[in-house]
Amino acid sequence: MARKFTPKVLTANDLLEGDVIYMTADGTWVRAHEQAELIEDETIAEMRMLTAQGQQDRIVGPYLADATMGPNGPEPTHFREVFRTKGPSNYFMGKQADSANAE
Amino acid sequence: MYTYTDFDEAFVRERCKQFRGQVERRLDGSLTEEEFRPLRLMNGLYLQLHAYMLRIAVPYGTLRADQMRQFAMIADKWDKGYGHFTTRQNLQLNWPKLKDIPDILDALADVQMHAIQTSGNTIRNVTVDHFAGASADEFEDPRPTAELIRQWSTDHPEFQFLPRKFKIAVTGASTDRAVIRAHDIGLEMAEKDGQPGYRVLVGGGLGRTPMIGQEIRDFLPKADLLPYLEAIVSTYNVLGRRDNKYKARIKITVFENGIDTYRTLTEEEFQRTRAKFSGVDQEILADIETQFALPPLKDSDASALEAAIAVDPMLGRWVARNTATHKHDTHAIVTISLKEHGKTPGDATSAQMRVMADLAEKYGYNELRVSHEQNIILPHVAKSDLPAVFTALSKAGLATANAGLTSDIIACPGMDYCALATARAIPVAEKIALRVKELDLEDEIGLMKIKISGCINACGHHHVGHIGILGLDRAGVENYQITLGGDGTEHAAIGQRAGPGFAYDEVVPAVERLLKAYLEQRDSAEETFLDAYRRLGADPFKEALYGEASQTAA
Numbered sequence A: 001m002a003r004k005f006t007p008k009v010l011t012a013n014d015l016l017e018g019d020v021i022y023m024t025a026d027g028t029w030v031r032a033h034e035q036a037e038l039i040e041d042e043t044i045a046e047m048r049m050l051t052a053q054g055q056q057d058r059i060v061g062p063y064l065a066d067a068t069m070g071p072n073g074p075e076p077t078h079f080r081e082v083f084r085t086k087g088p089s090n091y092f093m094g095k096q097a098d099s100a101n102a103e
Numbered sequence B: 001m002y003t004y005t006d007f008d009e010a011f012v013r014e015r016c017k018q019f020r021g022q023v024e025r026r027l028d029g030s031l032t033e034e035e036f037r038p039l040r041l042m043n044g045l046y047l048q049l050h051a052y053m054l055r056i057a058v059p060y061g062t063l064r065a066d067q068m069r070q071f072a073m074i075a076d077k078w079d080k081g082y083g084h085f086t087t088r089q090n091l092q093l094n095w096p097k098l099k100d101i102p103d104i105l106d107a108l109a110d111v112q113m114h115a116i117q118t119s120g121n122t123i124r125n126v127t128v129d130h131f132a133g134a135s136a137d138e139f140e141d142p143r144p145t146a147e148l149i150r151q152w153s154t155d156h157p158e159f160q161f162l163p164r165k166f167k168i169a170v171t172g173a174s175t176d177r178a179v180i181r182a183h184d185i186g187l188e189m190a191e192k193d194g195q196p197g198y199r200v201l202v203g204g205g206l207g208r209t210p211m212i213g214q215e216i217r218d219f220l221p222k223a224d225l226l227p228y229l230e231a232i233v234s235t236y237n238v239l240g241r242r243d244n245k246y247k248a249r250i251k252i253t254v255f256e257n258g259i260d261t262y263r264t265l266t267e268e269e270f271q272r273t274r275a276k277f278s279g280v281d282q283e284i285l286a287d288i289e290t291q292f293a294l295p296p297l298k299d300s301d302a303s304a305l306e307a308a309i310a311v312d313p314m315l316g317r318w319v320a321r322n323t324a325t326h327k328h329d330t331h332a333i334v335t336i337s338l339k340e341h342g343k344t345p346g347d348a349t350s351a352q353m354r355v356m357a358d359l360a361e362k363y364g365y366n367e368l369r370v371s372h373e374q375n376i377i378l379p380h381v382a383k384s385d386l387p388a389v390f391t392a393l394s395k396a397g398l399a400t401a402n403a404g405l406t407s408d409i410i411a412c413p414g415m416d417y418c419a420l421a422t423a424r425a426i427p428v429a430e431k432i433a434l435r436v437k438e439l440d441l442e443d444e445i446g447l448m449k450i451k452i453s454g455c456i457n458a459c460g461h462h463h464v465g466h467i468g469i470l471g472l473d474r475a476g477v478e479n480y481q482i483t484l485g486g487d488g489t490e491h492a493a494i495g496q497r498a499g500p501g502f503a504y505d506e507v508v509p510a511v512e513r514l515l516k517a518y519l520e521q522r523d524s525a526e527e528t529f530l531d532a533y534r535r536l537g538a539d540p541f542k543e544a545l546y547g548e549a550s551q552t553a554a
Ligand code: SF4
Pocket: B412, B413, B414, B415, B418, B419, B420, B421, B422, B453, B454, B455, B456, B457, B458, B459, B460
């Protein structure tokens, strides 16, 4: 029996900025985890990885990270991915600061 | 102070130019990440969790005021206004943008600095005692040796693709402040029958399989240094395991083959390498040595300091804690603490960097050091200038009087920055420091080395912490393993695991219990935590951590 597929988002770092990005359902890249596509099917996950690997001129190190659906969109499940949505805990920098500016 | 030669300058400029071209080709898509990654790593550029990170080499931790000021300029112009000093005596910038890296490298080259060989399977920045050239307990300055090794190893054709990274540390003092026993090669300056040389240790290292270096040569004449090092590294290059990353460090090679076999092979190779060296290296060394000579020290009247301390107990406390004995009794070695309670160990803002640069220029003969304990050192300060230095540091938040105390914690970047991390390290350090301040126990506890790593790679040297803390990921939750009794000095020891790990919220209380158990059980105020641990064994400390019941289970 096939192993049950845990839902994932596709994430990477932006080539120019180096910051964390996520792939949406239409194959574009966004900064907010909630706007990512929650991939619930292994075949789609593989296809998305292929797409990402073809975008080497914009992104670095794509991989699939476990996620789950929350009220505002996909949420990370592992603490490492939670930190990636925020930034460091010793300074108010990175995504947490960027999203504060955007609001 | 030593300045690089024209050859170095040309080499660094050429590398900057090459890398500028490589970045352009990466940005226009003609280089893939796979192709670009080794190139950027050769220039110290990593991609971390939230951004790129540039690791800048500070050769043997020594820098001038203008170089420190340039760091400040770079941090302001291309980063977020601060930098992180590391256990490798380097500086890391946490937020540079890829397109700016070539400009940053140019700006570094303007002050004879670079980021070469701060990554990759090469011979890395040679580290030394941060009190080198200044300490009263030193018989020879290790920096000329470190500089000679730097010149020999930089871009060495045979050693650009070693099985793994390779780290060398040198000390010339009786107290080992450079943790030489935890390096691939550790060198201790020595003398035999009036002849200068080295005691050579090999195969030390922390990380996944921590080991204390073993003696490969009890005495190596000075002139034989480079051929002998070359023999050690060549032997490793042939014997070292490239099949398994975790077994590739020289410590495993030495362990698997045994020190005696390794020594025999090295000595055989040494016969060959020695023939290759013409002695020019010794002429170079002699020249380097003159450039590292102690600057002419000014006269200083220590009585002014006594008078100032008499009216300012804070100054007195700081002088007692953060200065060390200099070769010349008119001077002192100042430790500038980058460990203000609750702040990130090793971080300095650009404003603080400028203050330190100014002080070095005004009172410190233009010299600064980065210590592996993530502090900054002013190696030569006249005692009469200490009050002025203290006042200036106080205004900049740099006068925390905690050198060597509980809050003087080493912490690696951990999961706040590092892509390899399995847990955070910085906030654990911040919280321990705040707690111990709240309890006001630091002075009572005295010498205490807490060291924290955010993963098994042990950049935070947790294995040699009196209390070591290793952050792990246990089933998707941060978990912290505590080791006890580690020691990074000449009595080096690997800390022993105390028992099961602690959750993030439980670490600080656990450390607090350890500290209190020590205070209760020590036989006098002179007995340090480490001495008490050695006398009492692990049991009372395990009991403090886990309670009586769990002790037998643990
Ligand atoms: S010990 Fe691990 S987490 Fe810490 S800096 Fe080194 S690799 Fe990163």
